Amino acid sequence: MSRPVNVADYREAARRRLPKILFDYVDGAAYAEQTLAANTADFQALRLRQRILKDVSKISLKTELFGQSLNMPLLLGPIGMAGMYARRGETQAARAAKAAGIPFCLSSLTICDVDEVAKVAPPWFQLYMLKDRGFMVEYLARATAAKCPVLLFTVDLPVPGTRYRDMRSGLSGPPQAFAGLKRVWDGITHPDWLWDVQINGTPHTFGNIAAAVPEAKGLGDFWGWIGRNFDASITWDDIAWVRQHWAGPIVIKGILDPDDAREAVRAGVDGIVVSNHGGRQLDGAPSTISVMPAIKDAVGDDMTLLLDGGVRSGLDVIKALASGADACLIGRAWAWALGARGEAGVSHVISVMRSEMLVALALTGCTDVKAAGRELLAD
Numbered sequence: 001m002s003r004p005v006n007v008a009d010y011r012e013a014a015r016r017r018l019p020k021i022l023f024d025y026v027d028g029a030a031y032a033e034q035t036l037a038a039n040t041a042d043f044q045a046l047r048l049r050q051r052i053l054k055d056v057s058k059i060s061l062k063t064e065l066f067g068q069s070l071n072m073p074l075l076l077g078p079i080g081m082a083g084m085y086a087r088r089g090e091t092q093a094a095r096a097a098k099a100a101g102i103p104f105c106l107s108s109l110t111i112c113d114v115d116e117v118a119k120v121a122p123p124w125f126q127l128y129m130l131k132d133r134g135f136m137v138e139y140l141a142r143a144t145a146a147k148c149p150v151l152l153f154t155v156d157l158p159v160p161g162t163r164y165r166d167m168r169s170g171l172s173g174p175p176q177a178f179a180g181l182k183r184v185w186d187g188i189t190h191p192d193w194l195w196d197v198q199i200n201g202t203p204h205t206f207g208n209i210a211a212a213v214p215e216a217k218g219l220g221d222f223w224g225w226i227g228r229n230f231d232a233s234i235t236w237d238d239i240a241w242v243r244q245h246w247a248g249p250i251v252i253k254g255i256l257d258p259d260d261a262r263e264a265v266r267a268g269v270d271g272i273v274v275s276n277h278g279g280r281q282l283d284g285a286p287s288t289i290s291v292m293p294a295i296k297d298a299v300g301d302d303m304t305l306l307l308d309g310g311v312r313s314g315l316d317v318i319k320a321l322a323s324g325a326d327a328c329l330i331g332r333a334w335a336w337a338l339g340a341r342g343e344a345g346v347s348h349v350i351s352v353m354r355s356e357m358l359v360a361l362a363l364t365g366c367t368d369v370k371a372a373g374r375e376l377l378a379d
């Protein structure tokens with residue numbers, strides 16, 4: 001295959017390089033994967049308004065978020081287990097983000113821990129509500145000590161969504177016959193990955209939670225701990241509890257409904273990620289881009305609005321901004337690139353998306369990304 005030129009190519013390159021169990025984990029979503037499909041289809045259905053003769057010789061993508069200056073309105077969103085797609089994958093992605101002048105957000109469920117990643121640059125930090133509040137307090141203190149600037153508090157996972165691809169592959173669900181042999185075969189039939197990650201990318205623990213699960217022997221034990229620890233009793237009152245333990249900006253990730261967005265304003269959070277977890281939780285929920293205008297109308301300019309889900313190009317980013325977002329997070333787009341080519345792949349995807357944003361702004365006659373509004377969309 002020729003060198004990937006866009007996100008779709010990176011998906012195919014990742015499919016070839018990664019063991020099937022990992023590719024399916026990244027690529028898959030909940031149940032019939034309808035929300036996953038809607039996330040991308042609804043971006044494709046939106047039309048940009050072509051404009052002409054507006055002097056687009058200088059275009060600015062500069063974006064401000066929570067006192068940070070970004071070179072473009074794009075972030076690498078939190079992705080679990082990235083250190084299994086490429087050797088010490090979270091640090092590779094963090095380096096690519098740093099070089100591009102955009103934030104990297106570290107998931108809690110990663111191979112590299114926050115200190116290893118902070119040596120590259122302090123990441124934005126993602127956390128779920130866990131039953132073990134003592135662990136959460138320690139964990140937030142660790143992120144504060146590592147100088148993480150922003151907390152992304154993910155709230156759309158009080159219970160884990162069911163992903164049938166993971167059940168088929170044996171990543172979740174009851175143990176399968178010959179599971180060990182199947183995994184060995186999956187590994188040795190992907191030798192580049194085997195050498196890079198399985199042999200040279202150790203230790204393969206969940207770095208951030210390793211101390212909480214000292215008896216863990218493999219990734220399965222960490223998943224078990226996490227699965228038992230998601231707190232299904234979480235309510236808005238818990239946001240106040242998080243606030244007591246985190247001094248910096250708090251961004252709630254997983255809002256999809258205007259009523260919840262209004263509630264977030266009342267709760268005093270600093271930002272929202274409009275997200276359906278990339279279609280990995282409630283299948284049948286609407287796409288993120290389709291709910292964005294109503295959420296913007298609900299909160300006005302009082303709230304920083306980020307969006308993720310189905311963003312596969314710079315054109316999608318501009319469509320999201322035109323619909324009310326201040327910036328977008330990408331998930332699978334960078335995970336596929338990391339799985340295919342490591343840091344170089346992630347850097348390439350970021351630069352491809354940057355070029356796509358510049359062209360989209362030029363051809364819609366907009367010279368400053370901060371001014372991108374609904375007038376950029378065709379009826």
Ligand SMILES: Cc1cc2nc3c(=O)[nH]c(=O)nc-3n(C[C@H](O)[C@H](O)[C@H](O)COP(=O)(O)O)c2cc1C
Nearest residue numbers: 026077078079080107154277278308309310331332
């Ligand atoms: C493989 C994978 C792992 C993920 N892990 C996390 C996670 O640990 N924490 C989190 O808040 N979101 C997680 N997400 C959701 C992403 O942050 C993001 O919401 C989603 O990927 C956006 O959709 P996209 O992949 O279409 O860009 C994960 C998504 C994927 C695909």
